[in-house]
Amino acid sequence: MMLGLIVATPLLLSIMIAAGSWSRSQALTGIMETGMRLAPWASALLIWPVIEPTQVMLNWPLDGFQLRVDDVARPLLLLTAIAWTLAALMARSVIQSHRQSFWLGWLLSLTGMNLVLLAGDLIAFYFGYALLSLCSYLLIIHHRDDQAWRAGRIYLVLTLAGEGAVLAGVLLIAARLGNAELAELASSAAPGMHAITAWLLLIGLAVKLGIVPLHAWLPLAHPVAPVPASAILSGVIVKAGLLGWLRLVPSDLPSLASWTHLLLIVGLATAFGGIGLGLFQQRIKTVLAYSTISQMGLILTGFALSFQLPELRAEIIIVLGFFALHHGLNKTSLFMACGCAPGRSGWRMLMVVLPALSLSAAPLSTGYVAKKLLKHSVEQVELAATLVPILSLTSLATALLMWKLVGLAAAEKEVDAGAHPAWITLTLLALTVPWAWAIVHGLADPPTAAGLWAGTWPLLLAALIIAAWRQVPMLQGLAWRVPEGDWIVGAETLLLWFHSRRPALALARPPRHWWLMFMKRSKHLHRRIEDQLSRLPLAGLLMLSVTALLWWLLQ
């Protein structure tokens, strides 16, 4: 019952808000305003299922689906409840234009996220995932300028491609098991799953997580979205992809075990690639977006381990859940800082530095706990000797990126923005809640000297590199830049070039969608086929020849 209410509340609020546009009457405007006032609290309801596990079966909608709470989703529920609500409180004061469409996107995305988190079976999950993917678009295009349209377009193209793969994967599972319960799916149903199904799901969901090379939408979408929206996009919504992996891709697939190395390589490439590309960015939110990509690479690395050693699955789920909680809260806090002019005072900078340190896994931070847990899992597989030092290096790399971030944050002082209370609250929660979680679930060990050193040396090394870099004036003169979205820029250029090379085929008015543009290149061909087909003699002839052909085939 409670779960139904959690899903229905944002839906109801969004209907209230939508009602405002149907008439300019006083009453409807009042309803809309009430809806917007209540909107931020819709996500706070998610606290309930964190505390009390429950389930509900809905018999009618979409031929019946169920909602339930389990341990896999619980850290993400807590993350969503905290981060989404506080970001919404910030949004309430910073969003001034296009409020209606913003809140509609916000609440519908929340409905989708709720369904993803609480889904008990396939239909519920896919429903939520599709809703979330589609409605996040409203958040990305909020500013309605060229950059926003472009980011939205690229987001949609990549997301829909991913969506297609997810749909195919989900249908392939459903063909064998019906509307399978997710809990069952991860445990028992695995042996029959075809490798193609698993790959479709892995790749389709990777778009949401921003795994290289499907990451291109993040660095475009995050800077253009309003601050609170990019905070949840980066902190919370990407985790829907993680949950999808944990739910839908079983680990004891013999066919995937042989591909573990590839997955590990992609994961680490994402982890380092995100940093490498992020270091050459100019905008603070882009840097943060690349940092998210890099962290998701770590998540993939962890996830890949479970294919190597299926017994590790349960442990990996706990580790990744904790990792997601820690990353989500800290990343949301850092994004929200972007709207609060962090460079204006020392204590504001402190509120940036602390989460940044946590993300770089500094000792005594939750990032350190997360990294240690990850390493602990890694130590159990045969590749441990190579992987453990590499994981330490990711901390080093992250520290470099965070240094870049702090530098950019310190420069953010022109805008006259106050430190929003929601940001302050979230930062405090980001520093404490994951700790509480770790202690309650017995994830944190008492510190040891060796452990502390393992966490400290990457940071020291990073500091050394930074100090050395600052000593060489020549390097600082070099202004290397990577365009936001890296490869997608090349792809766009190529398409445009391709289009301009064929003026004869171009339309009088250049189309605005490059995928349409691509289709339009074939304009002549289609038109010719269609014209020919509609000529009657040919149609008759075709009809006869199809008959004749089929006849002949049957002989």
Place this chain on the structure above:
Amino acid sequence: MSPRTSDILIDLLPLLVVLISLLIGLLIFIAGEQRQLLRTILNLSAAVVKLVLIGIIAALVLSGREPEFRMALLPGLDLVLRFDALSLLFSTLSAVLWLVTTVYAIAYLERSRHQARFFGFFSICVASTMGIASAGNLFTFFIFYELLTLSTWPLVVHSGSARAIAAGRSYLRYTLGGSTLFLFGLVWLYGLTQDPAFVPGGQVSHLVATHRLDLQIIFLLLMLGMGVKAALVPLHSWLPKAMVAPAPVSALLHAVAVVKAGVFGLVRLVLDIYGFETAAELGMTAVLAGLASLTIIYGSVLALRQQDLKKRLAFSTVSQVSYIALGVAIGGPAATIGGLVHLVHQGLMKVTLFFCAGIFDRAFGIRRIDQLDGIGRRAPWTAACFTVGALGMTGTPPIAGFVTKWYLGTGVVMAGQAWVLGVLVASTLLNAAYFLPIIRRIWFEPLSNPALAANTLNRMETGGMILPTVATAFLSLAVALMAGHPLSPLSWVKIIAEDYFP
């Protein structure tokens, strides 16, 4: 009343359902152009009465009594009208959509000329749809199929413009050409079996051993004959041209009347004349599945290329209707459920989209997609309905199209034809590619035509057209949100599928 009399009355019900629209059509002709009120009352009361009759028949069928009307035209050639579960699916759809389309058409054609002619043929068109739905054998089906062809023509050319006449000519050539093949196949089949009545599993299986080739050719002839109306590629070209018809006609043509009649014929052909097993053994379902897949992709690609809203919707129909043929051709319970339920779902969503296109044209003079910029602020109800229909077509939950895709998608894999999943996913993406940009224009672009900014008419400028539109959009949502309800189309289709795949 003795049980005997009530039995006779029950068996007269199918005839009554068909005759009522036919009679109303004649009455409208007699009443003439001027008596608008009388015409409206006739139209609406007939639509409501028919809905009630269908409701009674539905209750009868559910209780296991299938009313059947039989009349011998010639010795051995019976006109049979019988309602089984499948007929009821199609006739319920027709009855519901006829009611909403009538309301819409009355508002749409307000103050235009030749209304008597329009509504007269409109009624006859619905009567033939009812006949097609309840036809108990192939001969009866053919009669009403032809009646439909002829009664639709005046509707297509209603405006009387040169383009309309040309479209009407093309329509007649295609459909009559198809009918020739149909007739040929029909006669051949009657030569082989005495009375090809529609029974689950068909009744030609005993002929497979002796007349294999005959059966294959007959199947192809019938398939192509019906494929013209069902707009299977390469026989689809008449459909986009027929777009010059008034919006309510397009809506009816696409959602229930002509296109659906063709595809309903294909369903009968596979399931009731040949039976799925036999058709598959003859290798015919593979041909149909291939042709349907080709149509799905080709229709979507062409839809992407249209700048005219109604044309884009027309090509979308070409593509979407083939889902039904595909589901039936793949076979197995789930795919058949997916295909058959799309008969209803596609109807509801497409009728919504055409209603919206009609409103955009009638109230704002918008025909091209690039003129739609910012219309969402101006006409939020219409735009919202369009959004529901368009998202539904792409298979977004929780709208009707998703339920179809779910059953069809799982069904094709279960039937061991996983390649079709590729077709479905590609079609989903293409649907998104041609519908999402429209939705973006509607809601997020600034209003392109300054003349529209001023609220010249009152708030409900869309008048009586908006109510049926909202109703069908609501139904598109409701059939998915209540899919598990015992009275939903899905549950009904599941009962039907039990007959064919026990």
